[in-house]
Amino acid sequence: MDDWKDFRRVFLTLASPGSLWMLIFFIIPMTFLFVLSFSSKAIINGETSTTAYAYFSTFDNYFASAGTSYLVLLWRAIWTSAIATFVCLVLAYPLALAVCFAPPRWRPIMLLLLILPFWINLLICTYAMYSIFRSTGVVNQALGLVGLGPYEMLNNTTAVIMGLVYVYLPFMILPLYSTIEKLDRSFLEASLDLGASQARTFWSVTWPLTLPGVITGIILVYIPCLGTFLTSDILGGPNNWTIGNAIQNQFLEANNWPFGAALSFILMYATFIALIIRAVVARRSKGVDA
Amino acid sequence: MSKQLKPGQGPLDYARRPWIMTLFAGVLVFLYAPIASLIAFSFNVDKSGVWHGFTFMNYVKAWHNEAIFYALSNSITIAILSTIFSTIFGAMTALALWRFKFPFKNAYEGFMTLPIVVPEICMGISLAMFFSYTGMMAGVRDWLWPFNLINIIFAHIAFCFPFVAVVVRARLQGFNRQLEEASKDLGATETQTFMNVLVPFMVPSLVAGGLLAFTLSLDDFVITLFSSGPGSVTFPVKIYGMVKRGVDMQINAASTILIVITLAATLLAMKLQAPNKSGH
Incomplete structure (x- = not known):
């Protein structure tokens, strides 16, 4: 080097275009958003201005957002994402295991599928989910053939979680696949040869050794789930809004930018915080990994 | 061992366990049924969710629907332009990171991947505010097409080029610098070495990174929704508007076209990235 x-x-020639772009279209806008989150609409001649702001004038935006209604939205985002992430993990782990232990010529096609x-x-995935689960959708039609329903399957938390799992499952499968693929099989064989059961082998050998992949998968799913607003908007409806919808609403409809910034x-x-937790856990699990 | 194991019954043949096979099939149905039904209904005669017969009418209607057509051409223009710039910027950033030692390198590297980890909606609104404060949102509205899309293109380059940089950097990691030395020993200049040795080595990753940028840009909804001013609608934003107004089979037809374009680009990228094709 x-x-x-x-x-x-x-x-300087190589590094400047990227750095400059990041500075102008990432750092400056983010800094501005940060400043705005401590600002309020300026009052000029006794009237609240629509365009001017008094910068660094208040902490109200954070305290207003700490008001119960917005805490509810944040809390809903946190636990809905947690459940969706957990479901993804439970589904993805056996699938990744199956792909890794399948005959080599099936592996690429299984992974690709x-x-x-x-x-x-x-958006298209979410719309596809919406159109088959709506009350006149294919699923309700099929249930209708056997004399059931129609059921209202949308506009509830389960629909949101299902939509999140649908969209983010591949994000969990990929890191799990790449970790399990690198796993040295002789460890598993040794464990089984020495008389451990499959379950014991899994919990004492496979799982600890693949923990780094599990953590990466959890982060890759959990973070985009936290900020989602499309899934909760289309599949969940207004009663299942999360913080993402609140942000969108402040900017596109309510027009209270400082609050949206906060x-x-x-x-x-x-x-x-999620990223820091991941870094800490990853460092701790290195002992097992080595 | 008393009983003879048949192939596929070994203790590590997890792929042949019935419960895993069932799960695999179940997940595939879960993943593909909605998309398959969306594509199937794009050929349906009417807009109810009930099958009434096969037709191409929805495609014809979507094609002649000026708003959809305009949004699609916007999306493709934006994707092509932002792909070109993201590929160049991404490759340059990757080269700088790969070749040089410099102070705060780790911090710089982490900083360059920030657009990948920051929630899209935060990046979207920060750009929206930036554009409206600098007057770029209103300023470009009346410019000639495609210049009125310039905000969206700038925004797309900002979140696409870090992905290209990651892909190119991974490829450069496998480059043998002795090839460069050999080239220089044989009398090539720095520029000749770069153009004839390093660039050909980078080509597969440039294509793969470029196609990744293309699909990211074509698919992006969240950042575009916020950074697009009035009048400059892209395809996903248009679909969102239509979905909010209710189900319409033209959405299915338009979505099917977008799915086909993205999957074609992706499969091409995968083929180019396959190890046996890239000269490893």
Whole structure:
């Protein structure tokens, strides 16, 4: 690796477009959002201005967001995402295991089948879910043939969780697959040879060794679930709104930007806390991994 | 061992366990049934959820629906332009990270992956505010097409190029720098070495990264929704608007087209990235 000082011009040419872009379209907007979250609408000549803001004037946005109604939305995002992540893990682990232990010539096609939906637009997936589970959808029609229903399957928390699992399952399968694939099988064989049962082998050997992949999968699913607003909007309806919907609403309809900014920073803090937890757990599990 | 094991019954043949096979089939149904039904109903005669007969009418109608057509051409234009720039920026960033030691390198690297981890909605609204404060939101509205899409293109480059950088960097990791030395020993200049040795080595990752950027840009809904001003609608944003107004088989037809484009790009990228095709 070269020292950048020896090739200043090459280094600066290579590094500047990306850095500049990040500065202008990421750092500056994010800083601005951060500042705005401590601001309020300016009052000019006794009237509340629609465009001007008094910067760094208040903590109200955070306290207003800490009011119960918004805490409910945040709390709902946290636990809905947690359940969805758990369901993804429970489904994805055996599937990833099956793909890794399948005959080599089946492996690529099995993996492809499982992760192909990952490339289909989130909105289209959600709309597809919506159209088959709505009260006149295919599922209710099929139930109708055997004399059941129609049931109202949408506009509840289960529908939101199902939608999240549908969209984010591939995010769990991929990291699990890549960890289990690297797993040294002789450990499993040794454990089984020495008389441990399949269950014992799983919990004492396979699971601890693949924990890093599990953690990566959990983060990859949990973080986008936290910020979701499309799934809860289309499948859940207004009673199942999460913090993402509240942010969208503040910006597109209620037009209270400082409050929306505070809400989105609360979401960012939650995300960073999740990332820190992951880093801590990953470091601790290294002992087992080695 | 007293009993003879048949192939597939070994203790580690998890793929042949009946319960895992059932689960696998169940998950495939869960994953594909909604999409399959969406595609099937794009050929349905009327807009009820009941099958009434096969037709291409929805596609014809969607094609002649000016709003849909306009949104689709916007999306494709944005995707192509942001792919070109993200590929260039991503490749340059990857080269800088791969070749040089510099102060705060780890921090810089982490910082470059931030757009990948930050919730999309936060990035979307920060850009929305940025554009309206700098006057870019209103300013570009009346510009000539495709320049009126420039905000969306800027935003897309910002979240696509870090992905390209990750893909290209991974490929560069496997580059043998002795090839560079050999080239220079044989009298090639720095530029010639770069163009004839390093760039050809990077090509598969450039194509794969570019296609990744293309699908990300084409599919993006959240960031586009916020950073698009009035009048510049993209395809996913248009579909969202239609979904909010109710079910219509034109949505199915339009979605099917988008699915086909994305999957074609993805399968192409996978084929190009397959190890036996990329000269490993």
